Amino acid sequence: MKKLTVRLPEALAAEIEMESQKRGVSKSEIVRERLQGEYSNKLPPQLADIADLIGSIDDDLPTDLSARTKHYLRVLGYGRKRRGPIGISDAEPKRTSTDHHSVYDEQ
Numbered sequence: 001m002k003k004l005t006v007r008l009p010e011a012l013a014a015e016i017e018m019e020s021q022k023r024g025v026s027k028s029e030i031v032r033e034r035l036q037g038e039y040s041n042k043l044p045p046q047l048a049d050i051a052d053l054i055g056s057i058d059d060d061l062p063t064d065l066s067a068r069t070k071h072y073l074r075v076l077g078y079g080r081k082r083r084g085p086i087g088i089s090d091a092e093p094k095r096t097s098t099d100h101h102s103v104y105d106e107q
Contacts, residue, residue: 004032016030016031
């Protein structure tokens with residue numbers, strides 16, 4: 001093999017050094033893999049488990065969903081107070097919580 005000297009930013013050199021130690025291979029091997037694209041084509045371990053799900057969402061979702069999350073939540077009504085059987089009331093309670101529990105204790 002032919003020798004080549006390359007100057008790298010500190011952050012990239014540190015990243016290559018850490019990966020080299022983690023995988024137990026030389027820094028030269030890491031650089032060769034990255035240049036040849038062997039390593040960049042592999043999914044990171046975090047994504048490998050869900051690789052079959054990537055891209056499986058229906059296409060009817062907006063393309064900018066991640067960038068405009070708050071907008072779409074507002075449009076769909078999330079975060080609004082709901083009307084219905086569950087809610088906060090200004091009315092006086094019919095009985096206290098201790099009275100409520102004592103009703104069940106008597107049975």
